[in-house]
Amino acid sequence: MSQTLLIPTLPTETDATLARETSRLLAPRMRSKAPLRVRVVGAAKEETLELPAPAVQMLIRILEEMARGNAVTLIPVHAELTTQEAADMLNISRPSLIQLLDEGKMEYRKVGTHRRVRFDALMAYKRQADADRRAALAELVAYDQEIGI
Structure with a gap:
């Protein structure tokens, strides 16, 4: 398993603040079963992605933990x-x-x-x-x- 995991690191204060703001914006979407459309703006071009509802729910939980200053690791259940x-x-x-x-x-x-x-x-x-x-x-x-x- 250890080859597939990223080393968990504690979020910086800036990371925690950004995570708190982002989770607050995404939280109203937590109960929705529909995919979430997200616009990604980068240096090269702008793209729109669709995130499955379970992924959005997991992302919100990750952001909430980061906002509390906790490191987060994802582990597949079959690992x-x-x-x-x-x-x-x-x-x-x-x-x-x-x-x-x-x-x-x-x-x-x-x-x-x-x-x-x-x-x-x-x-x-x-x-x-x-x-x-x-x-x-x-x-x-x-x-x-x-x-x-």
Whole structure:
């Protein structure tokens, strides 16, 4: 996967301001299902492009994140991650990720001796782990209320 991704960089203050203004202008178009026609004015010539509605929605979300000063990376859902990339996304160590893989908690495949984790499998695991944490927290809160803490 790493060969196809751009290195994420934090937007400058100028970039963030421009992203904020542009997202504000595009935001009313977010609910539209119709393609958006955009005029591109360059040094050579002027062209009109049509952007599919889902691309416009994604562009608005990217601009909103940039306006907040966040770096943004796009990852195709079918992309395969190395174990280090997957561990980084879960904010855990690589050995901890490998333990999860070996326990069968996440799907992966082997390429030679290397494990590859599909992005969609990683996100499914993350959603389930987040839901489990929220459920455990709700149980603790209920217990605390029960005993009057």
